[in-house]
Amino acid sequence: MDSEAHAVRREPTGDHERSRIEEKMASSNRYVCAVLEESRESLDRLNWFTLPVVKRHLLALVEEIQTLVNRMEAALYDKHDYEEVREECKKTEAKLEKLTEEKKNLAKEKKALKLQTKALKGKVQSLEARLEELKEVIESKVPNYLEIYLNSTNGALAEEDDSNVEVSQ
Numbered sequence: 001m002d003s004e005a006h007a008v009r010r011e012p013t014g015d016h017e018r019s020r021i022e023e024k025m026a027s028s029n030r031y032v033c034a035v036l037e038e039s040r041e042s043l044d045r046l047n048w049f050t051l052p053v054v055k056r057h058l059l060a061l062v063e064e065i066q067t068l069v070n071r072m073e074a075a076l077y078d079k080h081d082y083e084e085v086r087e088e089c090k091k092t093e094a095k096l097e098k099l100t101e102e103k104k105n106l107a108k109e110k111k112a113l114k115l116q117t118k119a120l121k122g123k124v125q126s127l128e129a130r131l132e133e134l135k136e137v138i139e140s141k142v143p144n145y146l147e148i149y150l151n152s153t154n155g156a157l158a159e160e161d162d163s164n165v166e167v168s169q
Contacts, residue, residue, distance in 0.1 A: 032072070035064050035068065036065065
């Protein structure tokens with residue numbers, strides 16, 4: 001008899017209850033409070049005849065609550081991460097501005113150093129040319145001094161001058 005009453009009672013409300021549950025769960029914009037309110041209503045309807053249906057319904061509601069709470073936690077973490085990333089972005093932008101300014105200053109300094117290098121290369125070349133001229137003058141005059149000395153001594157070096165003669169370049 002209990003099974004007959006259960007079977008009779010279960011069929012008409014079971015399909016209706018199941019379709020109502022599916023409709024509520026299909027709406028994706030539910031709040032946790034609404035799901036908790038529905039679970040409270042389901043607990044109020046709990047009796048021996050509706051126990052299997054209410055049990056399934058409560059299990060589905062608990063899963064839905066878990067899903068909604070997981071989404072809330074994920075949103076909180078995302079918000080926290082967003083703030084951290086935003087602060088890091090501000091710091092990075094400040095560093096970028098500083099480095100850009102430093103790059104500009106270094107480019108100016110590089111340009112000035114290139115001009116100085118060109119000027120110094122010109123000076124070095126002119127000094128090298130002057131050095132070559134002086135070497136030629138010295139080389140052309142040293143043999144003349146030696147010839148003059150040898151001519152004045154009739155081609156012989158004095159004995160006392162042997163120790164004093166030094167060859168320098």
